[in-house]
Amino acid sequence: MAGVTNVAFRTLCRELELAKVGTVSGLYVCEMVTARALVERHPGTMHMVTFGPDESPRSLQLYSVDPDNTYAAARMIADEGLADHIDMNFGCPVPKVTRRGGGAALPYKRRLFGRIVAAAVKGVEGTDIPVTVKFRIGIDDEHHTHLDAGRIAAEEGAAAVALHARTAAQRYSGTADWEQIARLKEHVTSIPVLGNGDIFEAGDALAMMSATGCDGVVIGRGCLGRPWLFAELSAAFTGAPPPPPPTLGEVAAILMRHAQLLADHFGEDKGLRDIRKHIAWYLHGFPAGAELRRSLALVKTLAELRGLLDQLDPDVPFPPAATGPRGRQGSPASVSLPEGWLDDPDDCTVPAGAEVMHSGG
Structure with a gap:
């Protein structure tokens, strides 16, 4: 993640x-x-x-x-x-x-x-x-x-x-x-x-x-x-009663809170760039309109995001289409491995260069 x-x-x-x-x-x-x-x-x-x-x-x-x-x-x-x-x-x-x-x-x-x-x-x-x-x-x-x-x-x-x-x-x-x-x-x-x-x-x-x-x-x-x-x-x-699923207005409020927290952590510029990928996941299955989605995908400030989210109909209930997978899925593919990796499962040699990446993998 x-x-x-x-x-x-x-x-x-x-x-x-x-x-x-x-x-x-x-x-x-x-x-x-x-x-x-x-x-x-x-x-x-x-x-x-x-x-x-x-x-x-x-x-x-x-x-x-x-x-x-x-x-x-x-x-x-x-x-x-x-x-x-x-x-x-x-x-x-x-x-x-x-x-x-x-x-x-x-x-x-x-x-x-x-x-x-x-x-x-x-x-x-x-x-x-x-x-x-x-x-x-x-x-x-x-x-x-x-x-x-x-x-x-x-x-x-x-x-x-x-x-x-x-x-x-x-x-x-x-x-x-x-x-x-x-x-x-x-x-x-x-x-x-x-x-x-x-x-x-x-x-x-x-x-x-x-x-x-x-x-x-x-x-x-x-x-x-x-x-x-x-x-x-x-x-x-x-065994407690399940909380009701959020309406579109509640989702918008949660999305706005997420953006504010990201801005607090990264600064507004990077935080708003980071929230863009989340927006598509939040609005998955909801009616939003292509033009509004395009604008949201380019949002740069908290004020701009708030104005765009205000255009959503807050009373839209959580739709069945909003359930199921989100994020990357892709297709199966052969796994890239170092040369000879499968030759000896008991080999203890530390892979060369595998920790060069400094974050996230």
Whole structure:
């Protein structure tokens, strides 16, 4: 969720959960940052790990291919009190990441994967900071790694594992294979197993847990333009009445609040450039008109955004067309990997250049 789950979005999600159900029970994870960039205190990375003054627990998502960098980053997080939870991300399928051996490619290297998880756990030794691990089913249908990854993560001290039930080759296309979550749950019994993939409304989460026996769910694309989804999940899990879906006027107010929070975090110019991608997700399925959508896609100031949103009909109810997938989906594709990557799953060589990116993966 690079470029999405910054402090502005997390604050908005927490505000909506508190307002709609009276409590904040969700764990809101920051954008993925690289261990190397964190240790080197790259200014952009340090800004990415900003947390709200009342945000608790503070959850930091870490990307790494190197046990040494992982240990140094985890130790830094612990020593400097930067976060209360570390989530290791081995799920990114983006070609620029996998072609260097990172993200969803890395769990194929079983021993290296285990050393990285162990390094994170060792880095927070003596604290109450849990380390969790997220990964995919595998590289493709011929190279599944999730059962080994779950076992290894548990053996190395991870507090929980999460499975995005797609392969890297699927990227975000097709449907998630929830059966693989059930298999992982049967295989890993010592720590909680969380499921991820194709949860776009609260009923999907309940259905996944019923079908797979998983202990909880992880939300990714389902919250794009739907920051109130966590309030709906909170109500569903506690048996409380579901909060009513927002009208277009309420969506516009939420969108405006999001823009203000982004402006506070980035400054108005960058904040308004950032809100543009969210606008299409917020208005997905709603009647807005092509001309207004074009204007919103070019919005530059908070005042301009407010004026454009005032043109929407506030009484339009939440439409059925607004449900379902949002964000990138794309098509399946072969996974870009380093030369010879599949030759030896026990090779512990750290991939060259995989941590050059300073943020987001």
